[in-house]
Amino acid sequence: MFRPLSIFIGARYTRAKRRNHFISFISMTSMIGLSLGVLAMIVVLSVMNGFQREMSSRILGMVPHASVLGAQPLDDWRPVAAEALKNPEVIAAAPLTEMEGMLSYKGSMQPIQVSGIDPAEEGKVSIVAQHIVQGRLEDLKPGEFGVVIGEITARRFRLNVGDKLTLIVPEVSSAPGGITPRMQRLNVVGVFKVGAELDGSLGLMHMADAAQMQRWAPNQVQGVRLKVKDLYAAPQVSKAITASLGEQYRADDWTHTQGSLFSAMKMEKTMIGLLLLLIIAVAAFNIIATLIMVVNDKGADIAILRTIGATPAQIMGTFMVQGSLIGIVGTLIGGVLGVVAALNVSQIVGWLERVSGQHIFTSDVYFISTLPSELQWGDVALICSAGLIMSFLATLYPAWRASQVEPAYALRYE
Template sequence: MSVEASAARTPLAGAFGGFERQMAWRYLRARRKQGGVALIASIAFLAVMASVAVLVIVMSVMNGFRSEFIARVLGVGGHVFVTTAGFSPSEASAARDQIALLPDVVSIAPLIEGQAFATVRQGGTGALVRGVRREDLERAAFRAVDERGPGVACPLPAPTAGDAVGCFTEGGLYRFEEGAEAIPRVMIGYRLAQSLGVRAGEQVTLLTAQGATTAFGVAPRRKSYEIAGVFDFGHALYDQSLVYLPLDEAKLYFNRGDSIDNFEIRVRDPDDLTLVKRQIAEIVGGSFLVLDWRDQNDTIVNALAVERMVMRLILMLVVSIAALNIVSALVMLVRNKSRDIAIMRSMGAERGTILRIFMLAGAAIGVGGALAGAILGVVFCLNIGPIQDFVARVTGADVFNSEVYFLSRLPAKIEYWEVALVSGWSMFMAFLASLPQAWRAARLDPVEVLRFD
């Protein structure tokens, strides 16, 4: 009975039947005489595994960085901003009332912003002062309104887009008072507090050029405030520059009168702003400037998108190059097994059977490497926090400097459809890399091989 007939009678016969699988696995196993084949096959397997794992890890970290950055930006500020500077309080109030009626609008908060110089006896640094209402901070910015203590993390893990993101290391919102009888106090970021050398309950002086108007021009304004709380947003840009001041006090400090600078609007879906932004623009007409969070952070958002696309293409090429190692393994395998091929052909095996055997041998390396790499990458990402801490302890270096990357931890967000895409791509490249040598094996002339053997 021929080899082909024997394969056809097996219940697993088909595109890759039991005979083909048995022969492919036999050829890939280590043998003393063909140790080089096993070694090269192992190297090809490890190359595919490493490239897939690296691609999964890098893409997950980039996804995590983008999601974390956007979540913290949206947690601190609004989703849509309407600039009202230069317009009367009645015009701004009328626009606010109409915007609040839109179905997708969750909240609308008045805001005053200005630059100031925060000083103490030891020195000073620039600061962004935001005049806000306490109720808006409670609703939007802070997940924990009471003191957590130095070094204590916020009570929840990484936020999602639009969630509150901050907590207090000292003090809290309970000391951020409003009203005519209240003592004006400020809240500052913990990095700003560290640079100034101050704590909650101590004094900080704010100096601004936007003071009272006199006969000689605008006079600078200088005023000292007690620190009500020190907050941590986990975002270096905010933690080292942001100062919160009660809204009414900010109006006095920046000489705004009854006017405000902006409305911060929070919507149900910050990723889909087209409709609500158009509705807001129709309400305010051409009188007010309407921006969203993408407009205010367009440089870094676009940079992240471009970097993500380019990095994905580069790493896809790396996976493709790693899959080409399968060619080397099959070249040696075909050369070492040419006599076996000739014998099988002489016994009746068709070219398709030989083709499938060597295609399966190459594909097994690629599929196994892809699956192992995907699992390795996912496990790495799920444990990226402890791995970061371990590397930092061993090397003594800060592997993720928050002053450079704005975030205090290395983030990772696994998109499983991307893992499947990467694995599928590596498997496809493995099949593609196996085809030329499998075709060469199938076209060997058994007479010529046995004649010169």
């Protein structure tokens, strides 16, 4: 079968056992370094994707994806919800009233955001019902001023179901100070734990009780909470709905409250990816050193090839093939091992915990107790492409050096 001269000789040089074992060692080191770099990037980016998925599902499963809020309290939220559900991006809608205040218990205080909800409708737009660890969401009854708090808040105040605490909310008044605190005694009817900072900053109460604290009618709410298909389309969806409803409504979405967190996670993933890319760059520089030493070692062979008619382009192609093969094999090995490790990283960490007897991720310290991983084939393709491109670029200078060897000079001492 016909094969180009450059590919035939380059592949043979790669397979041949060199007289200089140091060159062989450097070649193997370059291949291993490239494999480790690709493996590390795939595993680390997959773990970061897993963390982002967990944080998205937990935090954005609790906070509204989008909200349609009225300039005045809504007497009936259902027409607004019906209008919102006409948008194909909206999955579900539920009433919502939000307040900010302070929780007080035995002299200790902490800020909190309280959401007035309808327990019968909340399950359509929130995951809180699946994360109740004490009590029940259905125990929020109108007029009883029950509250469901997060696990961090309950642990900080040492609260259990049945305990009572005080909610302090600011109220605008005609007093000289302009704002006076309003206090309400609340009864803890449930505790939720989603494994995020919301466990210490969010509380839930019945919308009728929230309306009473705001001095509204029992059936009045602040707005409607929406659950959408595409989280990143939430700003456009909420704006389109408010535009159809009129100027007396305004839009809000998760990017206003949680956008900075997810922007920081995205930037962190980018920066860590760039830092890990340096490992691949170091391995590519090793390929340069390997090929330069091979060119010096094969000076006589290059001269002979030139004297029998090989062109500089063929000589250059020969060493480009040799260096590229190192990059291809190293990238493929690292890619396969990285995919296998990323798919089984949770099991690997669990095995290490069982062998060492130590918990790497404990629920008392971290928001999650396992190491999540989400392999994205787009990341794998990007990482492997970067490894192959760097390996190819690393061959250009040594191959060009080889093509410039003068036969008479190389054979002078042979």
